[in-house]
Amino acid sequence: ALKTLPRHMISLSDYSAEQIAALVESAADFKRKTKEEGQTYHPDAPLRGQTVALLFSKRSTRTRVASESSIAYLGGHAMFLGKEDIQLSVNESLRDSAQVISSMVDGIFARVGAHSEITTLAEHSSVPVINALCDENHPTQILADLLTIWEVYGGRRPGASTMFDVFRGLRVAWVGDANNIVYEMLAAMPKCGFDMRVCTPAKYPIPESVRVRAQGDAEKAKVSVEYFTDPLDAVRDADIIVTDTWVSMGQEAEKAQRLRDFQGYQVSREMAEKGGAKSDWTFMHCLPRKPEEVTDEVFYSDRSVVFQEAENRKWTILAAFAALLPKKN
Numbered sequence: 001a002l003k004t005l006p007r008h009m010i011s012l013s014d015y016s017a018e019q020i021a022a023l024v025e026s027a028a029d030f031k032r033k034t035k036e037e038g039q040t041y042h043p044d045a046p047l048r049g050q051t052v053a054l055l056f057s058k059r060s061t062r063t064r065v066a067s068e069s070s071i072a073y074l075g076g077h078a079m080f081l082g083k084e085d086i087q088l089s090v091n092e093s094l095r096d097s098a099q100v101i102s103s104m105v106d107g108i109f110a111r112v113g114a115h116s117e118i119t120t121l122a123e124h125s126s127v128p129v130i131n132a133l134c135d136e137n138h139p140t141q142i143l144a145d146l147l148t149i150w151e152v153y154g155g156r157r158p159g160a161s162t163m164f165d166v167f168r169g170l171r172v173a174w175v176g177d178a179n180n181i182v183y184e185m186l187a188a189m190p191k192c193g194f195d196m197r198v199c200t201p202a203k204y205p206i207p208e209s210v211r212v213r214a215q216g217d218a219e220k221a222k223v224s225v226e227y228f229t230d231p232l233d234a235v236r237d238a239d240i241i242v243t244d245t246w247v248s249m250g251q252e253a254e255k256a257q258r259l260r261d262f263q264g265y266q267v268s269r270e271m272a273e274k275g276g277a278k279s280d281w282t283f284m285h286c287l288p289r290k291p292e293e294v295t296d297e298v299f300y301s302d303r304s305v306v307f308q309e310a311e312n313r314k315w316t317i318l319a320a321f322a323a324l325l326p327k328k329n
């Protein structure tokens with residue numbers, strides 16, 4: 001499946017369940033070889049002599065650290081281009097920047113604002129473009145989430161032989177904003193066999209286009225996707241409860257309003273107990289985390305896998321780069 005991947009990675013909606021699983025397996029393999037066998041770089045150095053442009057118009061800790069260190073692991077050169085560094089959006093259009101930058105590098109990993117920016121980059125780039133977050137998607141985040149769930153639940157489901165056996169029947173509850181993270185989860189998880197319960201305030205609905213695609217995937221995979229506005233309904237029987245910030249990058253001016261609109265959405269032990277989540281429920285969050293969306297009690301508890309999830313950004317970005325960026329013969 002790794003040999004047939006699309007040229008770019010804009011969203012996992014463009015990838016089949018088998019392609020997603022192959023990337024997650026490749027990430028697990030890199031992690032094992034590194035942590036258990038002491039491998040510190042890819043023996044074939046598949047990016048030797050190649051440069052990957054890291055075009056970041058927003059802040060990043062995990063995505064940046066994972067990507068720069070992954071390119072070193074693959075023997076390539078990472079060229080970080082922050083928004084203060086280049087002509088883009090001050091003196092030059094995205095289209096022209098895409099054509100110029102791609103004429104000199106071998107891949108582009110880009111964190112942008114609007115979704116149209118990542119599609120414009122892909123359209124005008126002569127090299128693969130991988131989305132490092134836009135306002136609608138975050139594919140490399142959800143790859144890391146899937147690796148984490150496979151690690152956590154693989155051990156709890158000893159009869160499961162494939163990744164899909166581990167995923168099937170797990171119920172994921174989202175309690176939070178209608179944002180890039182939940183859209184990307186809805187793009188990837190139903191087709192991988194998860195049941196999803198998505199809870200957002202009525203004022204922040206999941207867009208129709210995202211729902212329609214998720215429903216189509218869910219029907220094919222014989223799983224369910226349901227929508228709620230009351231967190232207590234959404235967390236019923238949940239294996240995994242996930243949230244994210246209520247104020248995404250770029251929404252800072254809406255902060256006060258959003259803090260009011262998300263009252264009652266803080267993930268807590270009481271919420272999980274009252275709503276009837278499974279007793280061994282797991283907490284996930286892409287980070288960075290603000291205290292309002294989850295209590296410290298949950299965030300720093302044994303059921304929270306957020307730091308494992310964060311580390312897995314490294315292994316999954318490494319796998320995505322190794323699969324998509326080396327020049328094909």
Ligand code: CP
Pocket residue numbers: 059060061062063064133141286287288
């Ligand atoms: N989860 C995530 O993308 O984190 P950063 O914004 O720090 O990269």
Ligand code: NVA
Pocket residue numbers: 133179180181244245247248249286287288
């Ligand atoms: N929804 C958040 C995710 C950060 C990784 C944002 O877009 O800012």
